[in-house]
Amino acid sequence: MLIPIVVQVCLLVMVSGETLSNARPKCFYNETVDLRNYESLSNGSYLYRDILIEPEKLAFYEYRIKFLGRRVKAERHLRGCICDTSKRRYCINLCCEVGETYNKTSTRCEPMPVLSSWPMQIPMVLMNGTKVNVALLDHFVYKVDLPCKKPEWLLIENEPWELNEDGILQILEKSDAVIDDYADLGTVSYCITPYLPNSTKNYVLAPMSCPIKNEKTFLMTLNTYSMTVSVIFLIPTIIIYILLKSLRSSISGRM
Ligand SMILES: *[C@@H]1O[C@H](CO)[C@@H](O)[C@H](O)[C@H]1NC(C)=O
Ligand SMILES: *[C@@H]1O[C@H](CO)[C@@H](O)[C@H](O)[C@H]1NC(C)=O
Ligand SMILES: *[C@@H]1O[C@H](CO)[C@@H](O)[C@H](O)[C@H]1NC(C)=O
Numbered sequence: 001m002l003i004p005i006v007v008q009v010c011l012l013v014m015v016s017g018e019t020l021s022n023a024r025p026k027c028f029y030n031e032t033v034d035l036r037n038y039e040s041l042s043n044g045s046y047l048y049r050d051i052l053i054e055p056e057k058l059a060f061y062e063y064r065i066k067f068l069g070r071r072v073k074a075e076r077h078l079r080g081c082i083c084d085t086s087k088r089r090y091c092i093n094l095c096c097e098v099g100e101t102y103n104k105t106s107t108r109c110e111p112m113p114v115l116s117s118w119p120m121q122i123p124m125v126l127m128n129g130t131k132v133n134v135a136l137l138d139h140f141v142y143k144v145d146l147p148c149k150k151p152e153w154l155l156i157e158n159e160p161w162e163l164n165e166d167g168i169l170q171i172l173e174k175s176d177a178v179i180d181d182y183a184d185l186g187t188v189s190y191c192i193t194p195y196l197p198n199s200t201k202n203y204v205l206a207p208m209s210c211p212i213k214n215e216k217t218f219l220m221t222l223n224t225y226s227m228t229v230s231v232i233f234l235i236p237t238i239i240i241y242i243l244l245k246s247l248r249s250s251i252s253g254r255m
């Protein structure tokens with residue numbers, strides 16, 4: 001009596017397993033880099049800066065992922081996996097190429113002013129909580145991408161942030177914050193570029209992220225977003241629960 005059900009379940013698992021493996025990306029999107037402007041080596045590998053990307057780490061994408069995981073359609077392009085948490089090779093997003101800075105007025109990347117040098121150091125928090133200053137490009141593999149068309153500065157005095165060793169940017173809570181939690185931004189949600197503080201002549205590295213008018217609206221956006229995600233996950237959970245329940249009652253009904 002049980003056999004038809006068992007067969008059905010097996011078939012279901014096989015079918016869904018197959019569609020999954022067809023669509024399975026080689027790594028997370030935030031671990032890949034756009035290889036449009038790179039040429040393949042004769043054996044099919046790609047060289048991104050000094051990282052060799054083997055053919056099995058390549059895939060075509062027809063979208064890009066932006067601020068807070070928003071997926072936007074894009075022309076079909078090749079991406080390769082370059083970041084690898086298991087090898088402690090972490091990635092960072094620069095808003096512009098090294099040697100350039102993002103001009104918020106023109107919303108474009110521009111070369112650094114003649115007498116200014118591109119800053120190297122950035123404060124970072126190690127896994128064990130120790131704060132250190134690191135040379136950004138020594139610690140991270142960098143990619144260049146904007147989280148949205150018009151990112152805004154996350155200045156430490158308004159939106160206190162901490163850059164984690166793994167590339168996650170934490171926006172720290174302020175006393176009048178709307179939510180209690182930290183807001184964690186993945187590498188698709190922010191980028192880093194030189195910033196010239198009012199009071200100094202030297203540029204520092206600072207993150208930029210998307211539609212932030214002030215902390216409240218920013219944190220509210222995040223809050224709404226995470227609520228939406230929970231609801232989205234709730235629906236399949238309920239469906240599976242109902243399916244399992246009816247499966248169980250039909251099994252026990254037949255015994
Ligand atoms: C492909 O070529 C590059 C450079 O010539 C080499 O370093 C790499 O090991 C080769 N990869 C494979 C899989 O043979
Ligand atoms: C940024 O762009 C604006 C408008 O194009 C320009 O007037 C301004 O000088 C630029 N700022 C810097 C620092 O280059
Ligand atoms: C954290 O780790 C770093 C590097 O591994 C080490 O130098 C430092 O002493 C550690 N700090 C603490 C508080 O364990």
Ligand SMILES: *[C@@H]1O[C@H](CO)[C@@H](O)[C@H](O)[C@H]1NC(C)=O
Binds near residue numbers: 028030
């Ligand atoms: C990359 O994406 C994965 C899956 O969405 C997420 O779990 C991870 O925290 C992200 N990492 C970074 C550094 O953005």
Ligand SMILES: *[C@@H]1O[C@H](CO)[C@@H](O)[C@H](O)[C@H]1NC(C)=O
Binds near residue numbers: 157198
């Ligand atoms: C920097 O200058 C801008 C415009 O002049 C001003 O709005 C801002 O409050 C200043 N920031 C600091 C930290 O003084």
